[in-house]
Amino acid sequence: MSFNLFKGENGKCQSFTTPELAAHVLTVFTFAFQFTRALEPVLSKGNNCLDAAKACNLNDTCKRFRSAYITPCTSSTSNEICNKRKCHKALRLFFDKVPPKHSYGMLFCSCRDVACTERRRQTIVPVCSYEDREKPNCLNLQESCKKNYICRSRLADFFTNCQPESRSVSSCLKENYADCLLAYSGLIGTVMTPNYIDSSSLSVAPWCDCSNSGNDIDECQKFLNFFQDNICLKNAIQAFGNGTDVNVWQPILPVQTTTATTTTASRLKNTGSETTNNEIPSHNDSPACANLQIPSVMFGHSTAS
Numbered sequence: 001m002s003f004n005l006f007k008g009e010n011g012k013c014q015s016f017t018t019p020e021l022a023a024h025v026l027t028v029f030t031f032a033f034q035f036t037r038a039l040e041p042v043l044s045k046g047n048n049c050l051d052a053a054k055a056c057n058l059n060d061t062c063k064r065f066r067s068a069y070i071t072p073c074t075s076s077t078s079n080e081i082c083n084k085r086k087c088h089k090a091l092r093l094f095f096d097k098v099p100p101k102h103s104y105g106m107l108f109c110s111c112r113d114v115a116c117t118e119r120r121r122q123t124i125v126p127v128c129s130y131e132d133r134e135k136p137n138c139l140n141l142q143e144s145c146k147k148n149y150i151c152r153s154r155l156a157d158f159f160t161n162c163q164p165e166s167r168s169v170s171s172c173l174k175e176n177y178a179d180c181l182l183a184y185s186g187l188i189g190t191v192m193t194p195n196y197i198d199s200s201s202l203s204v205a206p207w208c209d210c211s212n213s214g215n216d217i218d219e220c221q222k223f224l225n226f227f228q229d230n231i232c233l234k235n236a237i238q239a240f241g242n243g244t245d246v247n248v249w250q251p252i253l254p255v256q257t258t259t260a261t262t263t264t265a266s267r268l269k270n271t272g273s274e275t276t277n278n279e280i281p282s283h284n285d286s287p288a289c290a291n292l293q294i295p296s297v298m299f300g301h302s303t304a305s
Contacts, residue, residue, distance in 0.1 A: 046112050048241070049119040052105035062102040065094040073125035082128035091129055092150075092189035104181060110241030117199040124188055130195045130207050138208035139220050144191050151190035158183040164232040177236035184233060194227055202234045203227075 056062040069090035072083050095103050107124075111117040124130060136144075145151040161183040165173035172180060184204075187194055194204045205227045210220035227233075238244075 047116045047119065049106060049109040049111060049116050049123075052102070052109045053119070056098075056102045056106060059099070059102050062098045065090075065098050069094050070125065073128040082125075084128055087125065087128045088189040088193065090189075091124060091193075095185045095188055100181075103185070104240055107185065108181065108237045108240040110238070114199050117196070121196040121199055124193070124195060126195050129189070130193055132207055135207055135209045135211075137212055137220065138206065138210055138224050139213065139216055141191065141206060141208040142223060148191065151187075151192055154183070154186040154190060155192055158187055159226065162226075162230055162233045162236070164230055170232065171235050172232035177239050180233055180236040181240060184236075197228065202237050203229070204233070 056066055069087065072086035072090050075082060077083055107120070109116070109120055111120060142155075145155050161172075161174055161176070161179040163173040164171055168175055170177060174180075184194065187206075192206050194206050197203050197205050205224060208224070210217055210224055213220040
């Protein structure tokens with residue numbers, strides 16, 4: 001074994017070889033090779049959203065309902081980029097019928113790069129289900145939502161179950177991430193459909209802004225910030241993506257308000273033993289929407305329909 005390390009006085013390469021040096025260099029190269037091999041799984045792994053999509057395709061229910069919304073959400077009509085009404089209806093069915101393990105897996109997957117976060121953002125085919133030619137004022141969008149029974153009740157559910165609370169362990173008033181994720185996903189497929197606003201954060205929002213709000217600018221901004229800067233929702237998304245328990249949280253202090261008075265302890269008492277294995281309730285398990293009321297603290301307008 002020979003290693004040409006330098007040139008001699010005659011300008012020719014001189015061989016500098018010893019058994020000790022050969023053994024040392026072989027050891028270094030062997031270690032480097034093994035270290036690189038050990039890093040391969042870490043370097044190649046990273047797109048959890050892609051893995052979630054693959055898992056969906058292996059599940060008959062998920063694959064069927066996903067195909068059912070992909071078709072109308074990507075099929076253009078004569079005058080429109082798609083049939084938004086059919087797209088929304090199919091999306092509601094997807095999140096209502098598909099096990100959260102798969103539907104949430106694509107919507108709340110944890111990411112470490114832009115390729116993953118962009119796939120997550122594209123889950124609901126936002127070019128059809130989310131975006132529009134112009135952004136309406138958020139308060140006007142809220143009024144449109146209140147005119148529809150499904151949207152009105154699900155928006156009320158979202159405000160109730162994703163209410164932030166700084167004194168709680170989870171940063172959620174109700175101390176239940178599962179309820180918050182269920183309420184958030186319930187809005188998808190309504191005129192209040194939210195989505196990630198970009199590929200660099202967990203901030204979400206409906207397709208609206210607060211331009212032309214006039215004297216209602218503060219109220220509008222408060223409404224929009226409940227989506228964009230909601231620490232309860234962000235923590236719930238992170239908890240699911242990280243595989244953290246999202247069902248039961250023990251509060252530091254019992255927190256009660258006029259909008260939500262159910263504590264973790266009373267909920268557990270009423271429901272019996274609750275599992276902590278990331279089981280998420282479906283929309284079919286949620287309370288009747290007719291009984292939900294939009295918290296007046298979030299709305300300056302009358303909540304009467």
